[in-house]
Amino acid sequence: MARPILEVxxxxxxxxxxxxxxxxxxxxxxxxxxxxxVVGESGSGKSMLALSVMGxxxxxxxxxxxxxxxxxxxxxxxxxxxxxxRRGSDLAMIFQEPMTALNPVMRVGDQVAEVLRxxxxxxxxARQETINLFRKVEIPSPEQRVRGYPHExxxxxxxxxxxxxxxxxxxxxLIADEPTTALDxxxxxxxxDLLRKLQKERGLSLVFITHDxxxxxxxxxxxxxxxxxxxxxxxxxxxxxxxxxxPYTRALLASxxxxxRPRGRLVTIEGAVPSIGAMPKGCRYASRCPFRRDxxxxxxPRLGLVSSDQAAACVxxxxxxxxxxxxxx
Amino acid sequence: xxxVISDPATASQSPTWHVASRLVHNRSxxxxxxxxxxxxxxxxxxxxxxxxxxxxxxxRTRLRPPDATYWxxxxxxxxxxxxxxxxGARISLTIGLxxxxxxxxxxxxIGATAGFFRPLDNPVMRLMDALMAFPAIxxxxxxxxxxxxxxxxxxxxxxxxxxxxxxxxxxxxxxxVREQEFVEAARALGATELRVLFxxxxxxxxxPLIVRLTYVFATAILAEAALSxxxxxxxxxxxxxxxxxxxxxxxxxxAPWITIFPGFAxxxxxxxxxxxGDGLRDVLDPRMRT
Numbered sequence: 175m176a177r178p179i180l181e182v183x184x185x186x187x188x189x190x191x192x193x194x195x196x197x198x199x200x201x202x203x204x205x206x207x208x209x210x211x212v213v214g215e216s217g218s219g220k221s222m223l224a225l226s227v228m229g230x231x232x233x234x235x236x237x238x239x240x241x242x243x244x245x246x247x248x249x250x251x252x253x254x255x256x257x258x259x260r261r262g263s264d265l266a267m268i269f270q271e272p273m274t275a276l277n278p279v280m281r282v283g284d285q286v287a288e289v290l291r292x293x294x295x296x297x298x299x300a301r302q303e304t305i306n307l308f309r310k311v312e313i314p315s316p317e318q319r320v321r322g323y324p325h326e327x328x329x330x331x332x333x334x335x336x337x338x339x340x341x342x343x344x345x346x347x348l349i350a351d352e353p354t355t356a357l358d359x360x361x362x363x364x365x366x367d368l369l370r371k372l373q374k375e376r377g378l379s380l381v382f383i384t385h386d387x388x389x390x391x392x393x394x395x396x397x398x399x400x401x402x403x404x405x406x407x408x409x410x411x412x413x414x415x416x417x418x419x420x421p422y423t424r425a426l427l428a429s430x431x432x433x434x435r436p437r438g439r440l441v442t443i444e445g446a447v448p449s450i451g452a453m454p455k456g457c458r459y460a461s462r463c464p465f466r467r468d469x470x471x472x473x474x475p476r477l478g479l480v481s482s483d484q485a486a487a488c489v490x491x492x493x494x495x496x497x498x499x500x501x502x503x
Numbered sequence: 504x505x506x507v508i509s510d511p512a513t514a515s516q517s518p519t520w521h522v523a524s525r526l527v528h529n530r531s532x533x534x535x536x537x538x539x540x541x542x543x544x545x546x547x548x549x550x551x552x553x554x555x556x557x558x559x560x561x562x563r564t565r566l567r568p569p570d571a572t573y574w575x576x577x578x579x580x581x582x583x584x585x586x587x588x589x590x591g592a593r594i595s596l597t598i599g600l601x602x603x604x605x606x607x608x609x610x611x612x613i614g615a616t617a618g619f620f621r622p623l624d625n626p627v628m629r630l631m632d633a634l635m636a637f638p639a640i641x642x643x644x645x646x647x648x649x650x651x652x653x654x655x656x657x658x659x660x661x662x663x664x665x666x667x668x669x670x671x672x673x674x675x676x677x678x679x680v681r682e683q684e685f686v687e688a689a690r691a692l693g694a695t696e697l698r699v700l701f702x703x704x705x706x707x708x709x710x711p712l713i714v715r716l717t718y719v720f721a722t723a724i725l726a727e728a729a730l731s732x733x734x735x736x737x738x739x740x741x742x743x744x745x746x747x748x749x750x751x752x753x754x755x756x757x758a759p760w761i762t763i764f765p766g767f768a769x770x771x772x773x774x775x776x777x778x779x780g781d782g783l784r785d786v787l788d789p790r791m792r793t
Binding site: 228230233258259260261262263265266267269271274275276277278279280288289292323325336339343 | 518521621683684685687688689690691692693694695702703706707
């Protein structure tokens with residue numbers, strides 16, 4: 175495999191002076207032109223992962239270990255100011271809430287042009303380029319739209335503006351933090367199509383964060399499953415869906431409602447994610463895992479290769495034993 | 504797809520335009536704006552409108568009650584009250600306006616610093632609290648007494664007295680805006696902290712400040728009168744609302760018109776500004792938004 179454009183190694187972040195761990199030993203690589211889907215429940219650390227890479231962790235959260243290597247350069251070793259310079263050029267991010275992620279008192283075109291201007295593009299050219307970008311993200315009548323304000327645009331249109339802003343940066347790595355979650359389903363599909371198209375066209379390297387496995391299936395090449403701040407499983411998207419190795423991944427898939435299944439109660443995962451202040455000693459999924467063994471409560475399993483491109487953090491991944499369907503339901 | 508977007512013809516409706524259209528339909532704002540505008544015009548054209556020289560004194564015409572020649576009567580030096588009021592409004596309104604501007608600048612800088620750069624919050628705001636512990640008018644008297652009685656000094660005194668509260672208001676609204684997602688988004692695009700503050704946070708935090716400044720304007724007019732009354736205001740013979748009242752004090756029983764009319768002028772000015780401020784608050788205050 176080629177050298178990854180982004181490589182995160184052993185990333186650990188803690189809250190409140192180190193007593194509470196949010197992300198623990200998270201490692202993954204992102205190949206150039208690849209889409210890595212990051213899935214997990216609320217509070218699993220998905221957004222923290224995005225903010226860690228951006229260097230925008232809240233003040234209370236500290237990165238205590240780990241390297242974030244972007245195109246051969248360790249961002250974590252840079253001064254905050256040098257890291258800031260990487261944002262809006264090498265790194266860009268699309269936020270979840272298009273309704274609030276745009277400055278309400280600035281014309282949307284100016285918000286795109288601002289990013290272009292930072293790259294030294296003269297004002298007039300930046301204006302023209304903004305219109306081109308608006309066309310690229312399929313905003314109708316871009317010449318008029320650039321002069322509009324966020325409140326005049328629908329959620330889908332605003333998210334297109336956000337994407338245009340991210341494209342303006344021409345980033346090496348683009349992080350999309352639940353970019354479709356706040357949108358209507360039909361608009362979701364449009365935005366996903368657009369992102370996929372742009373990703374193919376421009377060969378974007380994309381980290382796509384979501385809690386929606388359906389979205390993952392649509393867009394991701396590989397998938398990273400986060401559970402309670404740890405990587406549960408990482409594998410190509412086909413293997414995640416066809417041959418998941420971690421019991422948690424399996425349970426997640428089993429809980430997707432299917433249209434052709436007889437109607438009944440929705441499948442859920444018993445129990446809840448342990449609260450971040452009171453993580454168990456061993457595997458964090460142990461209390462909910464139907465395949466739990468004594469050892470699971472003693473030590474936390476390391477992320478181990480199951481095959482050449484699939485790794486799971488489980489003492490007994492499914493490759494070793496055929497699971498029983500009933501146990502999951 | 505065109506169903507989800509609004510008509511492009513309306514695309515250039517800025518938030519400013521939006522606010523303006525709502526202000527036009529706000530009765531309080533329109534009455535206040537009308538009063539303030541009328542007073543401002545009277546003041547601006549005082550030179551043409553005033554029937555007499557406001558400083559010309561004449562023993563023959565002293566203490567005349569209002570009549571056809573001296574519409575609002577004359578004072579103990581025989582000076583025309585109407586003319587003095589028109590010119591006095593210049594000084595009073597200038598003091599009010601400049602105080603509001605000075606407070607606006609100082610309060611914004613101090614409040615934004617405290618609200619945005621968290622480590623500075625405590626030291627800066629505790630200092631503001633200390634200043635606020637003094638009644639504003641007492642603080643203004645003290646500052647004016649130390650600096651001496653002159654128009655610029657009165658402005659400085661009033662600005663010092665009104666800045667702490669203004670700073671607190673700006674800080675509060677900066678605290679709200681700084682947590683919003685577009686601020687994070689701006690950082691994610693590599694904006695420096697100063698750029699985030701001046702381009703993204705402050706423009707979104709100005710609503711409450713604008714409202715506050717109309718009240719500072721009104722308060723300053725009142726406070727100028729109070730300072731003049733106790734003799735630390737703008738020095739005579741130049742008229743201001745406060746100094747006309749102060750000079751009429753000794754004749755209040757025999758020539759009440761000397762004090763009544765400037766008092767009325769103060770009332771109308773303050774009323775106009777407060778109505779204006781109320782209207783602005785109705786439109787700008789986020790809690791009042793639907």
